[in-house]
Amino acid sequence: MTQPRPAGQHTVRRHNSALVLAAVAESPGISRAGVAARTGLTKATVSSLVDRLIGASLVHDAGPERRPGPGRRGTSLSLCPSGPHGLGVEIGVDYVATCLVDLTGRTRHERVRPAENRSRPVPEVLAEVAAELTAALGEAGALGVAVGGIGVAVPGLVEASTGLLRRAPNLDWDDVDVPAELRDRAALPDVEILVGNEANFAALAELWAGGHTGPRDFVHVSGEIGIGAGIVIGGELFDGVHGFGGELGHFPVTPDGPRCTCGARGCLERLAGQDVILERAGAADLGDLLDRLVAGEDRAAGAVREAGRWLGTALSAVVNLLDVPAVVLGGTYAHLHPWLADPLRAELRARVLGGPWSPVEVLRSDLGTEAAVRGAAASAVRTILADPDAFMASLS
Amino acid sequence: MTQPRPAGQHTVRRHNSALVLAAVAESPGISRAGVAARTGLTKATVSSLVDRLIGASLVHDAGPERRPGPGRRGTSLSLCPSGPHGLGVEIGVDYVATCLVDLTGRTRHERVRPAENRSRPVPEVLAEVAAELTAALGEAGALGVAVGGIGVAVPGLVEASTGLLRRAPNLDWDDVDVPAELRDRAALPDVEILVGNEANFAALAELWAGGHTGPRDFVHVSGEIGIGAGIVIGGELFDGVHGFGGELGHFPVTPDGPRCTCGARGCLERLAGQDVILERAGAADLGDLLDRLVAGEDRAAGAVREAGRWLGTALSAVVNLLDVPAVVLGGTYAHLHPWLADPLRAELRARVLGGPWSPVEVLRSDLGTEAAVRGAAASAVRTILADPDAFMASLS
DNA sequence: TGGAATAGTTCGGTCACTGAACTTATCCAT
DNA sequence: ATGGATAAGTTCAGTGACCGAACTATTCCA
Numbered sequence A, B: 001m002t003q004p005r006p007a008g009q010h011t012v013r014r015h016n017s018a019l020v021l022a023a024v025a026e027s028p029g030i031s032r033a034g035v036a037a038r039t040g041l042t043k044a045t046v047s048s049l050v051d052r053l054i055g056a057s058l059v060h061d062a063g064p065e066r067r068p069g070p071g072r073r074g075t076s077l078s079l080c081p082s083g084p085h086g087l088g089v090e091i092g093v094d095y096v097a098t099c100l101v102d103l104t105g106r107t108r109h110e111r112v113r114p115a116e117n118r119s120r121p122v123p124e125v126l127a128e129v130a131a132e133l134t135a136a137l138g139e140a141g142a143l144g145v146a147v148g149g150i151g152v153a154v155p156g157l158v159e160a161s162t163g164l165l166r167r168a169p170n171l172d173w174d175d176v177d178v179p180a181e182l183r184d185r186a187a188l189p190d191v192e193i194l195v196g197n198e199a200n201f202a203a204l205a206e207l208w209a210g211g212h213t214g215p216r217d218f219v220h221v222s223g224e225i226g227i228g229a230g231i232v233i234g235g236e237l238f239d240g241v242h243g244f245g246g247e248l249g250h251f252p253v254t255p256d257g258p259r260c261t262c263g264a265r266g267c268l269e270r271l272a273g274q275d276v277i278l279e280r281a282g283a284a285d286l287g288d289l290l291d292r293l294v295a296g297e298d299r300a301a302g303a304v305r306e307a308g309r310w311l312g313t314a315l316s317a318v319v320n321l322l323d324v325p326a327v328v329l330g331g332t333y334a335h336l337h338p339w340l341a342d343p344l345r346a347e348l349r350a351r352v353l354g355g356p357w358s359p360v361e362v363l364r365s366d367l368g369t370e371a372a373v374r375g376a377a378a379s380a381v382r383t384i385l386a387d388p389d390a391f392m393a394s395l396s
Numbered sequence C: 001t002g003g004a005a006t007a008g009t010t011c012g013g014t015c016a017c018t019g020a021a022c023t024t025a026t027c028c029a030t
Numbered sequence D: 001a002t003g004g005a006t007a008a009g010t011t012c013a014g015t016g017a018c019c020g021a022a023c024t025a026t027t028c029c030a
Helices: A009-026 A032-039 A043-055 A122-143 A178-185 A198-208 A274-281 A286-294 A298-322 A331-351 A371-386 A388-395 B009-026 B032-039 B043-055 B122-143 B178-185 B198-208 B274-281 B286-294 B298-322 B331-351 B371-386 B388-395
Strands: A059-064 A075-079 A085-091 A095-101 A107-114 A147-154 A165-168 A173-176 A193-197 A218-223 A227-233 A236-238 A326-330 A361-364 B059-064 B075-079 B085-091 B095-101 B107-114 B147-154 B165-168 B173-176 B193-197 B218-223 B227-233 B236-238 B326-330 B361-364
Touching (some): A009 B009, A043 A388, A095 A122, A107 A371, A122 A173, A122 A178, A147 A198, A147 A371, A178 A193, A193 A371, A198 A371, A218 A298, A218 A331, A274 A286, A286 A298, B009 B043, B043 B059, B085 B198, B085 B371, B095 B371, B122 B147, B193 B198, B193 B371, B198 B218, B198 B227, B198 B371, B227 B298, B274 B298, B326 B331, B331 B361
Parallel strands (some): A326 A361, B085 B147, B326 B361
Antiparallel strands (some): A059 A075, A227 A236, B059 B075, B095 B107, B165 B173
């Protein structure tokens, strides 16, 4: 049970600072008066809070706004482009990616280095990841910006309470304390290090992509080596009690299906995973598969349709359970969307109980494979945006 | 998106009032000084807040506490037994139940009236429910207590945003605004009326039963006419975006199973529901089945084992998705627990990925069929406990 | 019987928000 | 050009809620 905390005036300021910052983030170019109207705070309070945020270089005052009509012009406020940046790292199975984003979520730097991380000694891989981190920190120095937080995406189960990477099947890692190991190997600034599942970070990247217009409740499914899912509800990641939530790859979709590496039978991964689709379609790789689909090859289309049905079966259960109104296809599935969406939708229509009152949308992600790193980096800055007072306190 | 609200001093008081009340609720007989130590607030603040809570008859001052050692004795604080009560109503398929609970959750009055509500005219049923409500209100009057909130449990999908009962399959009701209809037919006090799914309320009752010792994260599964599930995470009900969450009965557990009333195939309800178990076991009713199980009849044990395996398959997916550490069996399943738990556990062990680090517990609910009404009534008082300032404001 | 320990109250101080008055800046009609 | 209307932003006294320290009240025990 989380320790309940007493509230005081500082709590109020904390809350309102975040409120003001969120208003600025959601409508860049807004004036202090606009923020006051949006948040319900008085102009006096907003002025005071904005001044503090500007002092911490979280908000930027871009001079008078342009607006028709009478009256004095307000000053345009926006998130400070030179404010603290978020640094993301992804330890993939065959690559290490780093990425630097500013407060608005814009990518300032990105780098993907191929690396065969699978079943290599853990310290060796971590040393290389640390080197990438150091390089990215140098990049931040060259841009003249501070790093306010670090996010690390890993392909495995991360325990939320401890931050421990419990198990990464495709790396064959067990119980690695990633933040501690990285701190040992690189001179990292004294900022928070978030570790999380790669699929969850990808879902968050999807949430934050394209401003504030997208859905705030969805399941993001990405088919890469395994099948990863990230659940976003109310604009927040839902990852369960330990942080192990969102596992969809081993969803028991048919009891007498093929045996899976996890020991069980009929896991979704064995019926709708990328490898299986390619095999059924007789395609060499994803590019080949897409060519065959475009050419209208029956076998390819059939393979994708079948995967769509299995995926739909699993997702209908997810929707019935969580009552999420949208499914976003990412990774490999994003490419297959045109052929995958219809059978998926059909299955959802047939099985979702709440369907008649709120049909489930099947959307396609525009983000590529960089989704996870970007999500990791963006998570770091979102931590600051969500609680600017904590960040400001850490400055002194 | 919920409108963000500015915080002020009143917000602080609100938060701290709830904090203090929660401390009193969790350790009855605690003194003001104890509350201060527990919450981190100063004695001065606690005194002021407690006085207000006593004024609203939410807290009761039971005189000096008994304790060995030197020093002045504190005064025992506890939730006021004569404070506002919660009134619960359950519109079942073949009964209407009402129940009155005090702030501590203790049942003060309970009544179950058999009624054939299935496919009878909706207004007729509602009129009878309203009559039951009026009777329960009279009971509250006789006890000399006020009703501070009403909870209504229904066997169907309730839309959280509107409070509308969208669809109750076993009643064959569609789009009924239950609170409005009840207000039209009975003289209800001006208090909030919560409408919710019966399985969800049962899960909440389970959460609140037995003090504060039970798990705060679990899936509550009850097998009655259908299969209902309620998900509790972090001590709160998780019911999804629209409130349709927690539907487990139509979990697609095998693609080529028997056809279900919902139109799909292989729904859990058709493989592990009460009717199916009885039929497979060749038992006339639940009592008969239990007799056969106790007698060690193979056919009965086999039927329950099979249901356990199907249930385990579905629940393993739930656990992988939501990462909940416990499954609580309620309703019919509670009675079958001794025979059901082992196959269920085996299935979970085989399929839950996070299992090795946090094995899933399979528990048994001690509550009977009254779980849902009690949960509904308790929800009403919990609303008050969760935000006592709102309740106090409504008094004036 | 007085000292130590603990519970609860009183009261001045601090901090963050509010509301109203005020200053600054812009448009527009005269 | 000029004054009135309009709007943005600032200043400042006022309010409310918590904190801390001093104080009172009660109990045990040597």
